[in-house]
Amino acid sequence: MSTTNPDHYRQALTDPAAKVWLFSDNAPLDAQAFTLLDYSVNGTPQPITKTDHPDGRAYQATPSSNAANSGQDYLVSYSYSTLIEPRGHAMWIDIDKPTNGVSVELTHTGTGIERITPLDFLTTTPRIHRSERGSAAPISISADGWIQPKSGVVFIWTLTSELNELPQT
Template sequence: MRATSLQRIYRLKVTIVALVSLFFGVGLQILAAHAATVAPALTFLPLSEIGGTLFAAGLFGIAWDYFDGKDKEERENERIRAILKESAPDFRDAVVRGFAVENDDLKRVATPELLDQIAGNVLALRLGDREFAEEVYADVRDQAIRAPERWHDVDVQIRLSPAGERNAKGVPLFIVTARWEYTFIPSHATQRFACVSDKDEFRELVTDIPATAAWFMTPASGLNASAQESFELVQYSIDGQERSIRRSARKTGQTYSVNIGEDAVRSQQPVTVSFTYRTLTLQAGHMLHFDIDQPTKGLTVSLDYSDTDIAQVKVLDLIASSKHARIQRTPQSVPGRSVSVDFDGWVFPRTGIAFVWSMNSELRTDQVPKNRD
């Protein structure tokens, strides 16, 4: 092991002291030999003995440092290793406890890659299965850690009402009016809403989440994805200030664009967004499904079907969590019919809420439910 800077300085000091002692001893011996002629007053001092002692000490010091230097260095290294080995458990426990309590300490020394490795190791120890832990953590990392946005207090209000027209195949339709409101820190300056009938285009748009919210309107539904009657963004606001909406249409679909602003992105401050869109769905489709595109804390989804001929609505809670969503329905004694779903925890992307209905016209008399559940 190479000597450190402090060790080299120490050896240099020892050498200088030894050389000074050596030369001072030689000087005293020379002075003692000529004291009778040069300085008679010093003849009574044992200059020769003192000089010889200093000379021998200096010479011995240089020789000892030369022969014992490597062994001394090794002894010091061995002593340090013993101290570190003895203290390592205490150091380790202190570091682990510090990182467990103080996130800032870990943040100062850890890279994202190291944090991923630490989190994976901890989860593997906790679950007792490394492969399972790695897959679970990779999924959480991709959905939550790498998500460009996080939404808070999402409130979705949906209203179903019968459409005056039918689709190209003569099937009755529902008008779906949905209003979204939530708080988030914008990650993009422009928000787009696209409705398309081409699967390849839809898959491409999905990769642009959350900058683009995409709807796929299958041609088999008899609806025209490029028609404003099929899908329309009717309102968009940021912190209560209305924003202008631009629409572009093509053969396979249409896109609505809203400018959020570069300033909102650079400021990295939370804003509250509110938007309303209107679309069509088949009454015979029997289901509405609402996906969550970003990690979301706090979710409320309400469906009002008062103006429809729906006999009953079932709620499919597709949120993967140990917590359960709360489902509430309008009492029989209150005008109107609605159902709402509330969830207070975190909702991860690719999950959501689905409403499944049955029409009165589709049920036999003996199947008509006595209540709305």
């Protein structure tokens, strides 16, 4: 779910099955900048329902499999895309449930971002792929094994325009 309404955001946080994004209602980007791309259970794609609201957008993926009720372990996999404001200088991806393996990719084509520093707060050793300075190639962090809640990944960046403002030494 993505929303510009803080009350809807706080209410959605109480749902343990929900992943919620809050967008500022006075930012250049709105809650429509978030898109759930796919959702699967045990490798089987699940139908996704999208609902637009005046202050945001909600996606619902209800597994057609009985995996969650069978008492067996099951794998949930999903990917999403979101637009973020480059002037924000950072993006945090929070791991809020025990997760077996994670892969995060940040694409910054056409954003005016010169340099990105990825930081991980994962409970396993990650693999980090960095592009060359000034390159528009995506930067990715991935890790195998179990990752515990309260872990995450942060991308911090510098804009090209900011580098041009620095005094030359």
